[in-house]
Amino acid sequence: MLKKLSEHGGHIGPNLGIVELTIALHYVFNSPRDKIVYDVSHQSYIHKMLTGRKDAFINAEKYDEVSGYSNPEESKHDFFNIGHTSTSISLACGLAKARDLxxxxxxxxxxxxxxxxxxxEAYEGLNNAAEAGTNMIVVVNDNDMSIAENHGGLYKNLKxxxxxxxKAECNFFKSLGFDYHYVKDGHDLEQLISVFNQVKDxxxxxxxxxxxxxxxxxxxxxxxKEQWHWGMPFILETGKSKFAMGDAEDYGNxxxxxxxxEMKKDSKVVAITSATPAVIGFYxxxxxxxxxxxxxxxxxEEHAVALASGIAANGGKPVYxxxxxxxxxxxxxxxxxLCINNNPAVILVNMASVYGMNDVTHLGLYDIAMMGNIPNMVYLAPTCKEEYFAMLKWGIEQNEHPIAIRVPAMGVIKSGVEDTTDYSKLNKYKVTKEGKDVAVIALGDFYQLGEKVAAKLSKENGIEVTLINPKYITGIDEELLESLKKEHKLVITFEDGILxxxxxxxxxxYYGLTEMKVKNYGIRKSFPDRYVPEELLKANGISVEHIVEDVLSILKDK
Known part of the structure; x- marks a missing residue:
């Protein structure tokens, strides 16, 4: 496993910590008749090796034949595609209920x-499992860690x-109605096998x-442990990454x-994270x-958003x-x-892009449709570093709206020009290049794509398009859209998400009953899995060449 991780990357700490536990489970229980459900499932590598998929860990040419999570399409020993946390007990409750029926x-x-x-969801599952009263074995793998350190009152009892x-008199699990067994050394196969034999059946x-x-x-x-939760390929002997970032800027840091x-200037500013502190650079x-x-x-995450709303309601300045x-x-x-109460919290949405995480369980493509249609929400899409920090500054200082910002996912791009936009004037798009016949509205990370399309149409076809940076996801600039009718025949839109x-x-x-033609570019509704971004974009007709061909064809028909 270490050899593959060093060459391929993946979840390192979670899988190293569960080797003996997984072996003991498969020694005692009869999978798949006995059903094992892994929470998050990012610690299922050993399970996969023991259930017919060892070649994907031994043979480098087959490394990508299995996913980093449990996957029923790979094996009858896996019961769910799982990549989000706290779900295993609830899912197992469902399996147990069907078994009992x-x-x-x-x-x-x-x-x-x-x-x-x-x-x-973990609490909800425990609550239901205890009441059900039938066979349900919950294995709590306690390594005193989340991705970073644990937080919450429960962890005092675990300690x-x-x-x-x-042997502590106070026992969270017993209080819910569970029988309870403790294994002091979770890396001792004999202890593990003994306790699993005791609870079997x-x-x-x-x-x-x-x-x-x-x-x-x-x-x-x-x-x-925090650094080694997940990692890119590394040198096995030294632990050093094979892909050092050097001095490159990143939005987290x-x-x-x-x-x-901001915290030093204002004691009311508070940063919130839900177990992923690196997402906002809080090392x-x-x-x-x-x-x-x-x-x-x-x-x-549910508590994080409600907490942010409560902080904002009482005069604080939360950034989640x-x-x-x-x-x-x-x-x-x-x-x-949050939004019904219209409280001015700020949410920074990271890895929301076709260039973000690419496993089917971790896709970040759905946020525009999800958040862009909630009343009162102001969702912003910066195209560069200057816009991002102007938006963040305004979001923290204003007290009129819940603000979300789609953090750029394609690296730190600098315009070199200070952003002086008054973001309190909602839904005002920015025209960055005047033209006619064709208007390109390119949102967020796809603004640079818009620039390339505009440049190619100008250089090779003599078409000077109007290029627009909309900035606002949650509203339309009706005045600007109306003005485009005068000298434009076609509007094309680019978005880095589901269409x-x-x-x-x-x-x-907006243009529905008018003569204006509109062509939207984005990703068709789907659950793509372990895709190559360029290939997914190409499959959805998103390339400079293809878009230019579309534009010329539409104008010809017009």
Missing amino acids: KAEKDNVIAIIGDGSLSGG ELRDTEG TEHPVVVHIHTIKGKGYEFAEKN LTGEYLIG PERRTEAGKQYVDVGIA GVYSTFLQRTYDQLSQD EGGFGEKIAS
């Missing part, structure tokens, strides 16, 4: 890490249970609490630096420096940084807790 007798085992216990080897819910070490067996991963500066030293102006809620794929978990709070329900369709709807 069919009067079958197999074991259902949910494996969940201590970090994932901070997610609301007490570890310190007393499971149980007729009631039981928790097996196992103490493990994240990154076990690889010195660098054991010493720096830049954002952390900016927020620390350990910044977490310490920020003190009470930094909050990690654990893996609890989150990956797009995980923001999907909190749609209700965005709508109900259906997205930004471009708002433009198309």
Whole structure:
């Protein structure tokens, strides 16, 4: 496994920490008759090796034949595509309920890490499993870590249970109605096999609490657990990355630096993260420096949004940084807790792009349709560093709207020009190049694509298009769109996300009954898996050459 990780990258610490546990599970239980559900499933590499997929870890030519998560399409030993956290117990409850309805007798085992216990769905699953009263084995893999350190009151009890080897009078799991077993050394195969044999074929819910070490067996991963949660290829002997970033800027670090500066000027500014502090550059030293102006809620995106709304309602200035794929978990709070109340929190949406994460469980393509249609939300799409920080500054200072900013995902691009936009004048697009016949409205990360299309049409076809940077995802500039009717025959839109329900369709709807032709470019509604961005774009007709051909064809027909 280490050899593949060093050459291919992946989740390092989670898989190293569960080697013996996985072997013991497969030694005692009869998979797939006995059903094992991995929470997040980013720790299922050993499970895959033991269930017929070892070649994808031994043979470099086959590394990409399996995903980094459980996948029913790969094996009958996997029951779900899972990439988000805190879900295993609820999913296992469903498997157990169906088993009981069919009067079958197999074991259902949910494996969940201590970090994932901070997610609301984990509590809901535990609550239901305890009441169901039938065979359900919950394996709590406790390594005293999430991606970074754990946060929350539950972890005081987990520590007490570890310190007393499971004998503490206060026991969260027993209080819910579970039988309870503790394994002091989660890397001792004999101990693990013994306890699994004890709970096998149980007729009631039981928790097996196992103490493990994240990154076990690889010195660098054991010493720096946060850094080694996931990683790119590295040199096995030294632990050094094969893809050093050097001095390249990134928005995470830049954002952390900016927020620390704002905190020093204003004690009401607070940074919030849901167990992914690096997304806003809050590395350990910044977490310490920020003190009470930094909050990690654990893996609890729903709570993070509601918390931000509450802080804003009482005069604070919350900034919540989150990956797009995980923001999907909190749609209700965005709508109900935040936007109905119109509280001025700021949400920084990261990796929202075709160039972001590309596993089917971690796609960041759906945020435009999801957030762009919530009333009161102002969702902004910067095209460069100057716009990003102008938007962030305005978002923190204003107190009229919930603000979300789609953090650029294609590297730090600088315009070299200060952004003096008054963002309080909502939905005013910026015309960056005047032209006629064709108007290109290019949103956020796809603005540079718009520039290339405009340049090619001008240089090779003599068509001087109007190029527009809309900046606002959540509204349309009706005055500007109306003015385009005078000298334009075609409007094309570019967005780095799913077309259906997205930004471009708002433009198309505005022009619906008029003579203006509209062509929208984006990704067709789908769940693409482990794709190459350029190939996915090409499959959706998104390339400079193809777009130019489309424009010329449409103008000819016109």
